[in-house]
Amino acid sequence: MAQAAGSLSEAHPRSTAGGAIVCYILLCHALRFRRTNKKLASYPYRTRADYRNMTTQHAFEIQKYLFELEFPFTTNKALEFALFRTYGIPSISRLLVATKQLSTPDRAPKRYVDTVVLIGEFMSFPPDSERANAGIARMNYLHSMYQASGKISNADLLYTLALFALEPRRWIDRCEWRKLTDLECCAFGTFWKSIGEAMEISYEEMQSAGTGWTDGLHWLEDLEEWADEYEKKCMVPDAANKKTADETTNILLWDVPKALNPAAYKVVSSLMDDRLRKAMMWVIRPTDWALADCDAVFQTNVERGIRLRAFLLRHFALPRPQFMKFQRIAEEPNKSGKTHLLEWVAEPWYIEPTFANRWGPKAWLKWMAGRPYPTPGKYGSEGYDLQRVGPATFEGKGLSEAEKTKSKLMAQGRGGCPFAFGGNS
Template sequence: MAQASASFSEALSSAATQAMATAGAFVGYIVLCHALRFRRTRKKLASYPYRTRADYRHMTTEHAFEIQKYLYELEFPFVTNKALEFALFRTYGIPSISRLLLATKQLSTPEHAPKRYIDTEVIIGEFMSFAPGSERANTAIARMNYIHSMYQASGKISNADLLYTLALFALEPVRWIDRCEWRKVTDLERCAFGTFWKSMGDAMEISYDELRSAGSGWTDGLHWLEEVEEWAKKYEETDMVPDVANKKTADETTAILLWDVPKAMYPFAYKVVSALMDDRLRKAMMYDAPSATFQKNVYLTFRIRAFFLRHFALPRPWFLRFQRIAEEPNKNGKTYLLEWPNEPWYLEPTFLNRWGPKAWFRWAIGRPYPSVGKYGSEGFDIQRVGPKTFEGKGLPEIDKTKSKLLAQGRSGCPFAFAGKP
């Protein structure tokens, strides 16, 4: 009897020791995750010479680009990618923008919308993935400027439309990170967003005359970002109104956002998209509002994800950084996409792309998947990306604009000359 009691005590003691060791390892892992995540953030930001608000006025576009790219590729790839998609989506709540898209049928019909959407991603991806002083980034800007110029000349695109779109690409990632991620954006990172997109607006020759400090200039990217946000809110109050064109464009874009969702789940998925809208945007798009409980549960899901990442996930390693565009051209002098958000345009027809899990999944839900000879499988030529009506056009103008941008040396500080925004 005594021997059995001793054996039981030993087993109990061993179990308690194992439990304590397991608990200790678990706590240690949480501490490690937390420490490594914040250590990497501190180390990255400390590598730049911007310690105080006074230093921010000297931030270069090159540094702003690097900080922003770090956030997109390593720190918050999922949420920032969704934020950029939603930034584009939000512009369709402005009738002057959605009516143009409806008239051109570029983003309002299922035949054209997927390709037009990817072309837009390609152009934006080029100048967000490659340094502001690089030929690739400036060629993409030149191509974008040429396409816009055709509509600007006919009065179909206004400066306000361009400024509003620019504002959303600067603001939406910050908003989404603060609302949905494991940490908020720092002031230095916020300044980087403002600096980068101010420089982009300069390259697009967008007028900032409607901003409060247009006459005196902005001290830094934070100052510019604050005024752009202030202006965008007022613009939405007057111009984001319900319109049938908004809804038609939004419906096609929503279908693209839900490309990988099986049709049986569409009703639920549409409610999720609607829940992510604020009341003004939802009314402008003429979408029904989900219940308050449904909306809370959508954001609760993001908060649960953020809690898990903050405490239980190690930082994403460099070799797993999110990349959508190949860094080097292929043997044809074109560039491959590395990801395919909807139709598989511009993909390299590798075995994995054609026969991998994603291709089989797309086949199973009745979506196009990569195949040889289809969807521009040789890659893209950035000078020819865009609507079919512009195919092969504007090459001299693009070269001229690219040369002008390269000569400007866009890597420097866009606030270097106070009073000359």
């Protein structure tokens, strides 16, 4: 009797703990899917036929929700990889090497941050806002100098646009706790089609350009087919690809200790497909089969790690609360009218040297690693003036041209539906 009572008393805590775990998992599921379903149900797009009416404003809101709350880590890495993937195209990487942008260690960090700033402005603020349109206008001016000389083609711009539209979906479907819905994919297509139009990118090369697209999802699928064919023709090995990719990888792995760099480079390589890896000239063909097997095992383990993270998030992680949303750009300018970044990757460009930024854990880690940290008077610590962002050769130039472009975009009321009133061509 005593033994039986002891067994029951031991079993009771175990069953209670097991029940608590099951209840917690069910709670995680309920809260995660409840928030997603509630968010998407707030928009009037119930069927595929409704998608053609999606506005750019709604597409922006859905995408921003995914980037800030639902999948912030993965979408941020996807955008970094989208920029990285463009360097597999020689016509793009050769220009960067020729201008020494993103191919030399003294210029690459700032050039990388400036790109983040310009894209971040129109991804972080509504499509009909001054900030979003000022970011597009400045970007258009910087591109126009190279377009006029034939150094940037429409195909290169369309391909770059395609990667920013497609990579987040690919990374989410591969790495996250759930896949995107058709409505969310439609939002990506609607938003980026509108951005392409604001950049005056022609879609004539796409298959359905003649007949038009029914909605953002149709446009996104057509863009994916075009981008795949473009890569087959243009993504080829080139020394400029490797030079630019190596320097960008150094930025992405800025905080990784040198002793761990070989493993970190393998992680980056394992995230590439064979086509990109060959174009970057990162392909290693060892004669030692044991080494080849080791690399295969490493890549398999990376994939397992991705699946494990997705499993843990799905079953054991509560949804990210609003106050913890990922935010890279300050919502309001400072007293001098400039804007600060809230997060930095490599050098702390445009980071406000507050007490927390200078003396917090991240700053101490940077200091111990011999890396720069926010310092008054250095790395644009006063913030950035959007109309002056870009390479030093364009400092203070193009202000009137960008202002005219911004005014033109503002007059278009870019928050509407890009597939209505003949806007599907």
